[in-house]
Amino acid sequence: MKNIKYILLTAVLVGFTACNDEEDFEDQLDNPTEEVVYPDLTSGTADFSNYVAIGNSLTAGFTDNALFIASQENSMPNMLAQKFALAGGGTFTQPLMDDNIGGLLFGGNQNEDGSFGPRLYFDGSGPASLPGMSSTEAFAPSLGSQNNMGVPGAASFHLLYDGYGNPANLLTDPPTANPYYVRMASAPNATILGDALAQQPTFVSLWIGNNDVLGYATSGGDQTVAAITPQATFEGSINAIVGALQAANVQGVMANIPYVTTIPHFTTVPYNPLDPTNPDFGPQIPLLNSIFGALNPIFNAVDPNRAIVFSETEASAVVIKDESLDNISGTIIAALNASPTFPGFIAQFGLPAEAAPLVANLLGATYGQTRQANANDLLVLPSSSIIGTVNMESVAALMDQGLPQALAGQFSVEGVSLPLEDKWVLIPTEQDELQIATDSFNETLEAAATSAGFAFVDANSLMQQLDNGGYSDGNFILTSSLVTGGAFSLDGVHPTARGYALLANEFMKEIDETYGSNFEASGNLLDIGNYPTNYPPQLP
Structure with a gap:
């Protein structure tokens, strides 16, 4: 059966009895309501039967400065998996948190520095931290490897590090493990890439590299806090990751790194906020x-x-x-x-x-x-x-x-x-360092994707478009403005659910281009209007 969707081209249908004369009746015969017939959805040469997503917080579904059930359910890979299921895809599991408060506990306690805290919500004037405490324990028994292997905070080389999921390494100073990966590592010496490949995926999405520049940027360019990953380290890591995927005969899609200077974390606070009418100033x-x-x-x-x-x-x-x-x-x-x-x-x-x-x-x-x-x-x-x-x-x-x-x-x-x-x-010199590194990293990513025959998403251009007038999708125009733009969540770094839906559509378009699938042509892209731009304080 064809997948048929009807588009009404006339605002109002006038009944035959409303026709005043033969000319009106003939006009209706000459301009009938048109229907658009979409072709059946096909996967082309892509095999979606076992989809595994690999990446960082953007893959995990991080939103509003936290990971929580609702954000994970609206993660970009979960959206993709729902569409892949219509074209031969299988089940898609995620390492769901225990609540919608967000954050993690470490031995029953929150971090003293406030990291891994509850999610943000909009209190009417701006972002505020949700009251309460997470119930998700970082040291809980392993959930085992998941289809969504997105690990918030992971840089390119972390996908290959065999102590990144060891709970004992959370206690080192500084910690050398990641609590999000600790929750799903198959063994203390497992690697993110190894756990992903152990599932024998037929198709992967790989979006990694943002954290190779982001830490330096969010620290204001403070080298003592975080440094930009050296190009040789980045290139070696990406080539090893993609090489391993090629050796496993995996198909996939990759994306590049947006300029951090296009996201609201860096564009919201004006350089001149000191108001002479402020009685304190x-x-x-x-x-x-x-x-x-x-x-x-x-x-x-x-x-x-x-x-x-x-x-x-x-x-x-x-x-x-x-x-x-x-x-x-x-x-x-x-x-x-x-x-x-x-x-x-x-x-x-x-x-x-x-x-x-x-x-x-x-x-x-x-x-x-x-x-x-x-x-x-x-x-x-x-x-x-x-x-x-x-x-x-x-x-x-x-x-x-x-x-x-x-x-x-x-x-x-x-x-x-x-x-x-x-x-x-x-400052400008730090911005220049970030752009030079990002450009170099993106060349590496595109070359690796081309070599592997993967689809490739230019996320950098998309983010620049959001920052420069906005991106139109159907009835919505998304911009990079904090709170009001619709694309970015309250932390100014990670997308809203609607922003993730926009990204999922771009991923499907590039998959269509490379593998001959027809998500777009068959009318199977996501309606981004079905996804929220803001989560209320109270969630089930």
């Missing part, structure tokens, strides 16, 4: 301009772009530390100590003239590599919660140097009197 502007007025002549002599001025009528940029700048701490200290007006300047803060060398040293140490942010800088999403707050560690350090508590607090306001640290900002 506006009244402080004259004093702040007085303080930086003592430093600006020094800044201007070195580089006028370093001068710091806050506007009393327009939004002002935050003050940041830019490690790519020459450190002029010594220049600042020397100039302030040589200034005959500096002792009088510090007197306005109730400090004696003898404190001038101390204050000069503190100002030099604080502002040696500072400037105000500009439109070329990207602030990471979590910075929104700390800009304008008082850094208590800074307060304590300044008090240890002899400053009164009130004055120490004035000089410790994040992004205002205290420059934002590297972890909160991606």
Whole structure:
């Protein structure tokens, strides 16, 4: 039987009795309601009988900064598997969490640093952490390997690491295992790739590499937190993974890595969020301009772009530390100590003239590599919660140097009197590093996919389209705007369920192109409108 869908081309059907004359009746005969007849769905040369998905959080179904049952049920591989089932595909199992709160427990406890915590929800003004505690235990007995082998946090080389699922390695410092893989590893020395191949898949999706750049990006380009994977390591890992899949005669589809600078985690917080009408900031502007007025002549002599001025009528940029700048701490200290007006300047803060060398040293140490942010800088999403707050560690350090508590607090306001640290900002040089690495990684991925005869999805171009005007799919236009755009969840990194549906459609289109299936031509793409853009606080 043909799969027949009817499309009504007339808004209203007028009955014969409503015809006023023969001409009206003839018009209806000449313009009947048309029907579109779709061909039967075929898999082409693809064998979907045993589909296994391999990847990271984007494969697992991570959403709203967590993994939970609803997000897994709306994972991209699960959507694909439901369509593959119509074309000869088999069952598809996933390592489901125990609840819809999200997150993990470690021996009954949540991580002290707040990682692996509950999912985010929209509280009416912005993302908020869901109250409650997960019931999913990382050290629970293994679930065994699953069709969905997406492991949040996995980089390319982690697919080959034989201790990544060992629960004992969760206790090392730092941990060398991944709790999500611990839940499903077939043995302590198993590998993600090995567990995937042990299932003898006929078809795989492989989307890996995002975490080879993402950690560096989300840390604001802080090498001490996370580094970009070396190209040789990445290329060796991808070639080993794809080579093993080829040796197993597996068919598949791969995707490349989007530029992280196109996702709302890096595009939501403006560089100039300091509002002069804010009662906590506006009244402080004259004093702040007085303080930086003592430093600006020094800044201007070195580089006028370093001068710091806050506007009393327009939004002002935050003050940041830019490690790519020459450190002029010594220049600042020397100039302030040589200034005959500096002792009088510090007197306005109730400090004696003898404190001038101390204050000069503190100002030099604080502002040696500072400037105000500009439109070329990207602030990471979590910075929104700390800009304008008082850094208590800074307060304590300044008090240890002899400053009164009130004055120490004035000089410790994040992004205002205290420059934002590297972890909160991606400066242009760091963005360049990320783009160069991503371009190189994507060349490796496409070459590997071509060599294996796999379908290949240009996820990078898709994400750029979302960031540049939006992507139209039927009655919906998805953009990269946080909350309102529909494509990205509240963490600013991972898609919504609707975003995953959009990706699933792109995967099916490329599978059609490579293997001769006809998901698109047969009308079997997903209706993205059937998938939510936001999960409510309460889920079953």
